[in-house]
Amino acid sequence: MTSAGPLLPAVDRAAFAVAFAARLRERGVAVGLTATQDFVRALVAVPPLSRTALYWAARVTLVRRQPDLPRFDEVFDAVFGEALLSVDPHARRGGDRPAPHGGDARTQAPVDPYDVSDATGDRRGLPWVTLPPVVAQRDHRDDVALSVPDRLPSDLAGALDTPFEQLGAMEAQLLGRWLERALREWPTRRSRRYAVRPGGPRVAIRETAARARRTGWDPVHLVRTGPVARPRRVVVLCDVSRSMQAQAMAYLHLMRALALTTHAEVFAFATSLTRLTTALAHRSAQEALDEATERVADRFGGTRIAHCLSTLLGSHHGGTVRGAVVLIGSDGWDGDPPERLAVAMARLRRRAHTVIWLNPRAGVPGFVPRTTTMAAALPYVDLLLPADSFGALLRVPGEVARHARRS
Known part of the structure; x- marks a missing residue:
């Protein structure tokens, strides 16, 4: 996910750009945060396939003054000593420089990019493998641990459309944080x-x-x-049964994001209904998810959608549904009879402003809701949206807003 192309395999672009900019600042080249961000965006837009392309991408984005060009060439030559493009200005106009030892540059064996030393023989390492500076100074005592700043992946855009079952725990947690920051806009009502x-x-x-x-x-x-x-009130009901095991953690991130940004009421259901609003409103995301997991005692079991909807509508929390946007996240597999689900959905539709069904199976091309449960619920659903990735979850507010404008 963090590869910048064949030239830089498995490289974190942000770490590479920051380390290279720090090396330039050591030699007196004025490189700001905007220039570093431009360099990262250039690596994302056009991944360098050669050292020549990498040289010009770095030079165009990082160098803003003519006097800094010689120092930039020195740093680039120190890092990429065997680059095909020489740092000699005349060589840049004339083409590639001759290969070392009089050989042909096109017939030379590829050079290991991690085996680089400067002119004095000091092995400094490339920027993306250079260790970050240690925050705490090492003491002579053995019980003092070093504190090294964490470097998180810089490219999460590629994982937005990755199915939930193919995401790791770390990627799901990072995308959950992104989801909390992205869900800032929601349909409003006139007060x-x-x-x-x-x-x-x-x-x-x-x-x-x-x-x-x-x-x-x-x-x-x-x-x-x-x-x-x-902001219109939001009520979220997410299925955490066995058939939704791969999507359960991602839906918990969605419920936490809505609980923090829109003051939503969130519930998890399998064979019974569990309110998670107070648990997911915790400041720490990990503690919130752990507490929510402990509260749901029937997770990864059977499913009784009709029973859980009737429980919500008959409880003292049923008033929160009135005039609200109701999100139901489930694949539609239900152990209750379809007739009972149709009755519960009809009651829910009369109270709610909009009923949206998030189905992880709906993202498959040619999806048709053939189960009796979905056939019984669809007449009372305003929108049936796919919810098989974090990118699909990010598109939910926009779809709800467009539906509100149409109606």
Whole structure:
């Protein structure tokens, strides 16, 4: 996932760019954070297939002043001593430099990029394998541990559309954090409160009179107000049965993201219903997921969707569904009769504003809901969306907003 191309196999682009920029700063080249970010984006947009391409990508993005070119060439030549493109300005105009020892550059054996030494013979290592600076100074005592800063993967965009069952625990945790930051926009509703807003339908008498004091009590400027938009309440019900074992942890990340950003009510269900709103609202993501996992005692078992929906609607939490956007994350396998699920979905549809069914199987090309459970629930569902990857979960708010505008 972090490979930058055949030239830099299995290389973290961010770590490589930061280390190379630090090497340039040591030689007096002014490299800022924006230039480093541009270098990373250049490596992502056009992965370098040769050292010549890497040289020009680094030079165009990292060097901003003409006097810094000689020092940049020195650093690049020290790191890539056997680069096909010489650091001699005349060689850059004339082509590739001759191969060492009088041989042909095109017939030379490939050089190991990790075996580089400078002119003095000091083996310094390439930037992507150079160890980060140690934060804590080492003491002579044996019980003092070194603290080394963590370096996380820089490219998570490629894992957005990866199915949940193919993601590791670390990737799922990082994408869960990304999901918490990305789900900031959600459909809103018109509240009864009014606030000052240009072009509003009402005239604010008090604010208009206060402004008229400056113009001899003549209301030259009318202050208008409009209704305040409030985020619509969200209720999430996620299936954690055995058939949803691969998607259960990702759906817990979705419930935590919605609980933190939209003040949603979240529930997990298998054979019974479990409220997880307070557990997933914990500041620590790992502790929140651990506590939620402990609370769900019937996970990875059977499924009773109709029974769990009836339990929610009959409890004191059933009022939270009124006027809310209800997300049901399940593959549709249910142990209850389809007639009972149809009755529960009809009750839910009368209370909720929008009912959305997130099905991980819906992302498969040619998907058709053939199970009796999904056939009984679909007449009461506004949107059936695929939810087999984190990228699909990120597209849910946009689909809900477009549906709200259409209706």
